[in-house]
Amino acid sequence: MESLVAAALSALWLGILTSISPCPLATNIAAVSYIGKRVDSARFAIWTGLLYVLGRIITYVAVGAIVTAGILSIPGVSNFLQKYMNSLLGPILILVGLILLEWLPLNIPGITVSDKMRERASRGSLWGACVLGAVFALSFCPVSAALFFGSLVPLSVQHHSYLLLPSLYGIGTGLPVLAFGIAIAFGAQSVSRLFTGIKQFERWVRIITAIVFIVIGIYMILRYVFFVF
Numbered sequence: 001m002e003s004l005v006a007a008a009l010s011a012l013w014l015g016i017l018t019s020i021s022p023c024p025l026a027t028n029i030a031a032v033s034y035i036g037k038r039v040d041s042a043r044f045a046i047w048t049g050l051l052y053v054l055g056r057i058i059t060y061v062a063v064g065a066i067v068t069a070g071i072l073s074i075p076g077v078s079n080f081l082q083k084y085m086n087s088l089l090g091p092i093l094i095l096v097g098l099i100l101l102e103w104l105p106l107n108i109p110g111i112t113v114s115d116k117m118r119e120r121a122s123r124g125s126l127w128g129a130c131v132l133g134a135v136f137a138l139s140f141c142p143v144s145a146a147l148f149f150g151s152l153v154p155l156s157v158q159h160h161s162y163l164l165l166p167s168l169y170g171i172g173t174g175l176p177v178l179a180f181g182i183a184i185a186f187g188a189q190s191v192s193r194l195f196t197g198i199k200q201f202e203r204w205v206r207i208i209t210a211i212v213f214i215v216i217g218i219y220m221i222l223r224y225v226f227f228v229f
Contacts, residue, residue, distance in 0.1 A: 015172020023141030053174025055133025064166030093217030100210035
């Protein structure tokens with residue numbers, strides 16, 4: 001139980017870290033711009049933020065469940081992972097940490113969202129925000145891909161979690177947008193200050209998280225590969 005709680009908190013944190021990274025933050029800015037079209041309505045801004053988060057959750061749950069189920073459905077792979085998952089997590093965490101520090105380049109072909117697609121989604125009023133959230137969630141960049149496929153998916157496989165962990169990850173990625181929506185409801189200056197604070201906060205959080213990943217990765221290698229502890 002304690003292990004699952006730790007995994008749940010980790011999934012939520014990974015989602016938050018993903019959302020404030022430069023590339024996902026850019027898509028969230030676009031989402032905030034969409035929300036800002038109705039700044040005259042505080043209720044609209046908040047509900048739009050909530051539906052945007054829902055769209056992200058739907059995408060991450062779908063992708064996470066498909067990938068996790070696909071891995072666990074192959075008997076040989078499933079048995080191998082159940083036996084050696086802890087041994088594999090160490091090197092994986094170190095790789096993710098190096099990517100977060102930008103010491104290891106990773107080229108991921110992302111899905112770009114055209115102005116036409118964005119405009120088409122925006123015509124759907126409130127539910128257009130849900131569509132935007134779902135589409136933007138597919139725009140993987142090196143950092144978000146490393147966090148999702150390199151950290152969240154192994155956690156989901158380890159705990160056989162098809163819904164809970166991807167859902168918490170999706171909630172984490174949408175929280176800043178929800179905060180922006182609330183800030184818009186209280187004034188544009190709040191949004192500007194929030195963006196500035198996040199940009200300054202993100203770099204240090206990413207570095208600290210990367211160091212933690214690397215340290216945990218080294219510990220897991222020493223414990224489960226070399227049996228030092």
